[in-house]
Amino acid sequence: MANFIADQLQSIDATTLKQELDQDKITLIDVREPSEYAGEHIFGSISMPLSTFDPNKLPINNSKPFILYCQTSNRSSQAAQKLFAAGFKNITHLQGGLNAWKQAKYPTIVNKNVPISIMRQVQIIAGSLVLIGTLLGAFVSPNFLFLSGFVGAGLLFAGITNTCMMAQLLAKLPYNQRV
Template identity: 45%
Template structure:
């Protein structure tokens, strides 16, 4: 079965006609901002999708994750029609449709990784320039960690950040 891409207007019409809206992002992303009525089923949990024949509209943040996993999404929908919200929740918001935002939730883990890694690289460069050349090693260490995370799919910094007190909240 194939997956059809829908504009936010067409996706909303499908949802209003009874299609199930499925957010494939991670729970921390869903807790921070979501489309009302969407159920959160990250890619690893798609097997939990009820097989009741209802059409399914899948979405992520920008549409890239859903497009990259279209085959898996079609399989998860079974024999029901499967759709992807073109442009994801970002396009939904740009079309003027409401989202449920909870800014009290922490930033998504990967955004925290990006902020932390970028800050450590800049810190390493500045310390290397103004204090001692050995501090360039900090930037090299962070860069190596990012390469390792990209090639293996395991990010030590993300696991460390998940233990921080601000990330211990229960997701909505």
């Protein structure tokens, strides 16, 4: 397993995580939103979405350390910061998240009967807003181009910070909360 240093987020690779899971040595916590977890997750993981993440509700088993994961390892880093702020030490997350797990060709539990992913929802909405802003700007008033620029600035911010406000808002919608 990864070497732990107090108050530093440690990373574990997919291969090591698989070995730890197979030997039942860890508790795996998925911090993605409920709809994402319902659509696909690593077998044996526990859903604790970042949007409602509460360090006090962490299923602690003193004999097993826990490891966080999300889609890419951004949200698991954010959950780790909440844990550090709550006084936890020795936090570990899956480097590269579920994407790295799947890239290593490890199995996941997939359910095709769930809403589309948050990121696809963001792409559809952002693309629609840019298209509508551009068409209205070209055919109605150039002032509508502001809408396209605003969405573009939001996407640029999301890319730079790896934090998407639109995704966080969409995650709170009722159909994305169903599991």
